[in-house]
Amino acid sequence: DAGVTQSPTHLIKTRGQHVTLRCSPISGHKSVSWYQQVLGQGPQFIFQYYEKEERGRGNFPDRFSARQFPNYSSELNVNALLLGDSALYLCASSLAGQGPYEQYFGPGTRLTVT
Amino acid sequence: GQNIDQPTEMTATEGAIVQINCTYQTSGFNGLFWYQQHAGEAPTFLSYNVLDGLEEKGRFSSFLSRSKGYSYLLLKELQMKDSASYLCAVRAMDSNYQLIWGAGTKLIIKP
Numbered sequence: 001d002a003g004v005t006q007s008p009t010h011l012i013k014t015r016g017q018h019v020t021l022r023c024s025p026i027s028g029h030k031s032v033s034w035y036q037q038v039l040g041q042g043p044q045f046i047f048q049y050y051e052k053e054e055r056g057r058g059n060f061p062d063r064f065s066a067r068q069f070p071n072y073s074s075e076l077n078v079n080a081l082l083l084g085d086s087a088l089y090l091c092a093s094s095l096a097g098q099g100p101y102e103q104y105f106g107p108g109t110r111l112t113v114t
Numbered sequence: 115g116q117n118i119d120q121p122t123e124m125t126a127t128e129g130a131i132v133q134i135n136c137t138y139q140t141s142g143f144n145g146l147f148w149y150q151q152h153a154g155e156a157p158t159f160l161s162y163n164v165l166d167g168l169e170e171k172g173r174f175s176s177f178l179s180r181s182k183g184y185s186y187l188l189l190k191e192l193q194m195k196d197s198a199s200y201l202c203a204v205r206a207m208d209s210n211y212q213l214i215w216g217a218g219t220k221l222i223i224k225p
Binding site: 033040041042043044090103105106107108 | 156159210
């Protein structure tokens with residue numbers, strides 16, 4: 001079975017630009033969560049979507065937005081990029097939004113803002 | 115607010131046993147996860163605890179004490195491939211049931 005996939009793998013952008021990151025969950029998983037991970041730190045929660053509805057939002061500015069499509073894939077959009085947005089962006093899928101369902105992570109998108 | 119503490123780095127010898135601790139402060143605890151993350155890779159699931167006690171899974175075991183806000187991950191018969199960061203994550207009511215992650219413990223295995 002295919003795991004969680006993310007694209008692109010790496011991305012270099014300039015300050016002020018916009019970026020769209022994509023994620024496809026494991027087949028049958030309806031929940032997708034997005035995380036930002038800075039080197040040496042744990043993942044920071046950005047968004048969770050379940051059945052195409054936003055179920056949670058972390059402490060990130062409005063420049064960050066996301067959506068989930070009918071096939072449960074998801075996009076994370078970041079506007080007006082700042083140098084501090086440089087990080088590994090992880091997507092994780094799970095069967096449901098809560099409960100003892102572990103999250104399965106994709107390989108991540110390494111975003112560098114210059 | 116939530117607070118999760120783990121040691122920054124630990125060193126152990128191949129074949130030995132190591133215990134990685136995690137303490138947390140949350141309201142409305144709803145589960146604790148341990149993940150392994152190799153450098154440059156995504157985290158992979160190791161264990162889940164929601165009730166007090168020990169969960170054993172092969173060479174890895176995880177313990178939880180909800181009254182103490184404490185968990186540990188026990189790794190036995192250490193192998194060089196166990197060199198990685200180990201992340202503790204807690205789900206709680208005061209985080210709207212989203213996972214709050216510790217900074218991770220970097221485990222270095224020496225021959």
